[in-house]
Amino acid sequence: IAKCYPTEACETVMMNPWSEPVLNFSPFDVAPYFAEDDERKRRIFNPITKVTLDAKCSALLTPDVVQGRTFLDLGACLGASSHWALCAGAKKATAVEAQRDFCDRAAKMLQTAESTGYWVNSSNGEIPLFEVVCAGIREFLAECDDSSHDVVLAAGVLHCFPDPLDVLMQMARVSTKFVLIESVHPWIYCGGSLDDPDTSHLSETTGRAEGSLKAAVRQVPRRVESSGLLQVAPSALVNMAGADSSFKGFAMLPSRMAIESLMKALGFNVSRVVLERHPRQDEDVITYTGPKKFQATPTRFFLRCERVSQPVHSTKSLESRLLSSDKSSSLSWINAKPWYSFASSRNEEENQRDHDNTERLQDDSCDDPWEFDQSIADRFEREARCHIPDYRAVIDNSIQLLEKDDSGEGWKKRVKVADVGCATGYTVLQLLQRGFENVHGVDLSLPMLEGAKYKLQDAGYLEDVCKKLHHSEIPVDLPESLGFQLDAVFVNWTLQFVCDPDQRRLFLRNIASRMKTGALLILTEKTTQNCETKAAYYEWKRKMGVSEKEVKCKEARLKGVLETLPLGWYLEALSLCGFEKVSIFRAKYGFATFIARRHCRESERQNHTMSTEEFQVWDNVNISAADVSYK
Known part of the structure; x- marks a missing residue:
């Protein structure tokens, strides 16, 4: 069901097809109430169903990620991800949720799921532990010690914050091994209505206005993440527990590239998990499953971030450095390299957007015969x-x-x-x-x-x-x-x-x-x-x-x-x-x-x-x- 591959050139490509599941059963078959009792199954966009839960959890919460490790589920809702992680061998799961109704129901569901006998702590064979904490994510992370949890999951919660990158930094601080992320791609609507099939909107997919269904279908799914974007969302939505409605509020929506850049700087190797269509369902778990005019356009992305080192860049803000006596990591102006020499490797669309009208000769001598070498391949x-x-x-x-x-x-x-x-x-x-x-x-x-x-x-x-x-x-x-x-x-x-x-x-x-x-x-x-x-x-x-x-x-x-x-x-x-x-x-x-x-x-x-x-x-x-x- 999932392909997981690093976002830069890599040696391996991993795949977990439906025919060879990572578990020999679906945890939501033995505990179907996690999907059946979730009001989000009635949402127009991205409804939560057993198919989507199976797809996301089997892609992100593989045994090699969670076995024998402590698992922290931020924005847990009904605790479905915690249940999957415990079935996959986690030794402890902590579900953090701000809404009391979700917390109460999650505790009951997890207690019922524990009695099924499918939870096994892979490190000692005993029944693993779980806890449900009713708290805000920022509040909870502030109380956590450094490296207090092995695996941290944030599924569909980053868009709830006006400063999501700060929340990501806190998640990285408390994680010893993995940070797993599911988030939504930035979308900017330029007027019109979602109910109008010819509405004009600007998507991060292509960076240009798209109007009709025909135009939307032509969009390339893999490019819905190319911009280093932090989008202002004045009316972002979050699910309201126990109701068929959502809260609205101000938030900032980070793109995939923005998250990748930060996590790499924090010492993580970032891999992108791509979900595929379930072969036995009409439902496509990675795209819109509501109005058909949007079904060609992905809305979400999934990242697996594995810690490989301590942060490679300072995480102190420029303001905090100006106000402190810490002048380390200063950059001399003398013989400094041009700005573009500090840029990381860029993909085709990024080069097109930023360099088409500015990039000039790069250390090429006019006396050297033309060769299709690495410098030409790069550009x-x-x-x-x-x-x-x-x-x-x-x-x-x-x-x-x-x-x-x-x-x-x-x-x-x-x-x-x-x-x-x-x-x-x-x-x-x-x-x-x-x-x-x-x-x-x-x-x-x-x-x-x-x-x-x-x-x-x-x-x-x-x-x-x-x-x-x-x-x-x-x-x-x-x-x-x-x-x-x-x-x-x-x-x-x-x-x-x-x-x-x-x-x-x-x-x-x-x-x-x-x-x-x-x-x-x-x-x-x-x-x-x-x-x-x-x-x-x-x-x-x-x-x-x-x-x-x-x-x-x-x-x-x-x-x-x-x-x-x-x-x-x-x-x-x-x-x-x-x-x-x-x-x-x-x-x-x-x-x-x-x-x-x-x-x-x-x-x-x-x-x-x-x-x-x-x-x-x-x-x-x-x-x-x-x-x-x-x-």
């Missing part, structure tokens, strides 16, 4: 967006073309697709998220492939998907591990780095040899530009925030590494190298996308060479700034 998405016109639109259009080949039910599972020159995996990820399952990426650059692997892991894909990233050691051939019988091949902005035209033709032939007859080829290249087209292209770069220095430096570095050829060369070469029905699908500023099909019958292959007149016509074509299409 490749920015390079692509700012130097390749319509980078993402080309990829999106390419996938749409492939989808037109749909041959019926299950086609996306069967079709074998390869992205040759996959770089850091953007196209591979888009194909996977569109439902294609047999997707392969190929690249010469190991740093690029590592970036692609990280991107896929960050999106929640497991090792079996990452194994389909292939390293090619021969520039003009494909690795044997890729195999044959490809249904479609994307070669976008790749062939242009094979400078010799004969070698470029050889590469096309080798690609064709791996494809089924009739298979689709999508090829995008930078072609020869005339002066007008080049001027328009450079003007577009400047609008994308690229400086004159960077334009000239990149042009110098690419000399002898990237060689452009005229449109006519590609039209002829594709016809000679095993393809037919060749046409130009789209083009802009001299960048052209060609589509072609593998020859239907090799025996009918004709070594056709364009006439001199035909070739000269195509040789002189230079694509203008407008999108054009040729047949």
Whole structure:
């Protein structure tokens, strides 16, 4: 039911599928009242059901986390998490709840659950202890000694506080091993009504306005946490005990990234737990389960924070340092590094948001030939967006073309697709998220492939998907591990780095040899530009925030590494190298996308060479700034 993986590149990916549960029974089967007597099952959004309780608890409260340890449940409500932890081997559970009605009912339910005989202290085999404390979370934590509890859980409570990061610091202080967090993603509504399917709202999912259901469905779930955001929530909600209603109050809502950053600074290794759909239910336990128009958008995230060290940064505020005599951890202004050198590793969306219009050359010498090394891999998405016109639109259009080949039910599972020159995996990820399952990426650059692997892991894909990233050691051939019988091949902005035209033709032939007859080829290249087209292209770069220095430096570095050829060369070469029905699908500023099909019958292959007149016509074509299409 759960996948748990570190939020940075990692060696292991853990999974607990429903077919192999972490416990050989559901604690809520033996004590069903924890779900049945919970009024929150009638909520419109995120109702509490046995399915959701099973999903969350089996993901967060695994035996390796709670066995033989003391467990602290903050904001316990009816004590369901404490019951699960005790069934999983915790030696003691403390349930803290501010509302008296919840406390009284939790105590009765836990007493009843204790009599079932399913609680076992894994450290000594005796019946474990439990206590229910009626207190506010902040009040309770203030009375706790340092390292007084092994495992601390805060499920759905961080949004109750105007200073949730301070509460997190207190949780970290009292925990010796794990801090487990379930919280909700920040949402900012820009007017409209939740009852209106076309209401306008701004979500942290995409950082842009989304209106209709169609737009909401397109949102990418894994990106509902990318912003380092602490959102003001003037009317946050918390459940009212014993009633079908909620309290309203002022709060601050931290994003996943904000929590991760703090917990890492406090000495914890942070892993993200991703819940999957229960195979026997229509209910999706990670997304909205109310109005269908919101079912595509995740509302919650789950984090497992494991202590690995003492805090690596000071947790004293700047104000407290100013008012005290403690001047440690000061930073000299002399020979200080630029601000960006202190930044942690950033993901694609963060780079796009913060650096598209500000990031410039980073220690690259204009005399060094262009290489797809680690420095390029680290900033490749920015390079692509700012130097390749319509980078993402080309990829999106390419996938749409492939989808037109749909041959019926299950086609996306069967079709074998390869992205040759996959770089850091953007196209591979888009194909996977569109439902294609047999997707392969190929690249010469190991740093690029590592970036692609990280991107896929960050999106929640497991090792079996990452194994389909292939390293090619021969520039003009494909690795044997890729195999044959490809249904479609994307070669976008790749062939242009094979400078010799004969070698470029050889590469096309080798690609064709791996494809089924009739298979689709999508090829995008930078072609020869005339002066007008080049001027328009450079003007577009400047609008994308690229400086004159960077334009000239990149042009110098690419000399002898990237060689452009005229449109006519590609039209002829594709016809000679095993393809037919060749046409130009789209083009802009001299960048052209060609589509072609593998020859239907090799025996009918004709070594056709364009006439001199035909070739000269195509040789002189230079694509203008407008999108054009040729047949």
